[in-house]
Amino acid sequence: MSRTKQRKAMQARHARWERNADVKLRVFHSPPLPETYSGVPVPTTARDFCKPHRKDAIHTHARQLVTAYNRKSLAHFTGPLHIEALVHHQTTFEPGSAVEILGLTYRKSVILIPFRVILDEQTNSPTLACEVKGGWQFFEEWLSIFKAPPNRSLRKNATQIQQQWWDKNGKTFNIMGLPVELRRLIFEQATCVEHFPIPYTYTDDVLSYCGRGAELSGRDNPRRKAEKKVIGTPNISLLFANKQIYEEIKSHLQYAATKAFVSEFGLGSYIHPPESSNMAGLLKLRHITLDFDDEEYVRFFGCSSALGRVDLAEDGGAHLLEKLPSLKSIRIHFKSRLPHDHWNSGLLCL
Structure with missing residues (x-):
């Protein structure tokens, strides 16, 4: 030509x-x-x-x-x-x-x-x-001087306009062009906010950081039994997109994601991994959730089942938490409410 x-x-x-x-x-x-x-x-x-x-x-x-x-x-x-x-x-x-x-x-x-x-x-x-x-x-x-294409400017109905465009043109966009704060929110939702670490697999592999995700139900009514449903391994396919996404998701899983444990055994397995694993990772554990049975809470915090007095309680597993120097928050989920007559039976300590 x-x-x-x-x-x-x-x-x-x-x-x-x-x-x-x-x-x-x-x-x-x-x-x-x-x-x-x-x-x-x-x-x-x-x-x-x-x-x-x-x-x-x-x-x-x-x-x-x-x-x-x-x-x-x-x-x-x-x-x-x-x-x-x-x-x-x-x-x-x-x-x-x-x-x-x-x-x-x-x-x-x-x-x-x-x-x-x-x-x-x-x-x-x-x-x-x-x-x-x-x-x-x-x-x-x-x-x-340029004008945005019609019906595509960011106004009151910006969310609806974006959804219409994605439905019409495909649900893909340049995620790396977003600000890092928005990318973190997307990665958090994709990999779950709360994770159940896999016992005995604490290595430098990011898969052990992911563990299994979970979702809660019944939390709107405190009198209902609060159940936690494990939903399987989080979406880790994002890790293979590129090196930058891998590092950002790995950082989220190590620092921001909450680690949840359903038993004292699981918590101990995570805090005391095999000698061949990377112990330095424990320094990054900041947020944990305990989702034990009620009786296991009594044993874990060393409450006496006979008298209910903390000063006479035996040592439980709570000393494990002292091995986490960066720990900032502990969230406790009770699976059910005890009957009224159990408050004086010494099964709980406050």
Whole structure:
């Protein structure tokens, strides 16, 4: 295909992009498309761009502004803008620096835009500008000209709009583009908030951190028997997505996730793992839940079943908790309420 046909095809794609995305510009004309830039043929598709230089200050600043623009609307999930480099070279973010042409891509459309750094007279600071109609305009202001696609702006019904889009276009999105706080909430729900560690398997393997997940029922009414249903191994397929997700989920399972135990034996097995395992992991145990039977609570906390007096109680298993230096919280679940006449029978100590 000749250069003329390539240029016309690119301009046609640009026109379709504006029409489909409902983009309205006050002042915008795509600059003339050069055949070469710094001796390199100009890309015609998003795949033809090169990897930017790590010290390309103009490209880095433009990418930050484009990312901030994407996150202001559902374009962050649907069809985000991207800024690409045409050549691999170093630039400085100082007024008077050389002009650099970058490619703004939207799906498969490409717009070539010249960039330079100019001095903002109001703030007296260097600001990124792009060439528009033969003049220079602040790039951040130029991005604000774009309108979000219809029915996709973040307003009161943003949640419903997102759900409609996901139902129509598939329930996938760029999870790594979310803030780290939101990713933690997603990983927490995917791997369960509370875990039953697997006894005798406490190694450096993340699977032993996961254990088995659980869900509670009957907690809305204290007079009902509160049951805990084990729901099997949590969703660990996320661990194989990439290294960053693996590290974030592993950190959640080690630090934030609550470890639940249904017996004193299970707690002891977790605190006293085999000698070949990684004992350093115990230093990271911060939150635990005890879900024993009522009689086992009496034995665990050393309550005398005869007198109900703590000062005369025998040593129980509660000393195991002293081996957890980072422990911050203990939650106790009672499976049932004892009858009224049991309060004076010495079965419980407070």
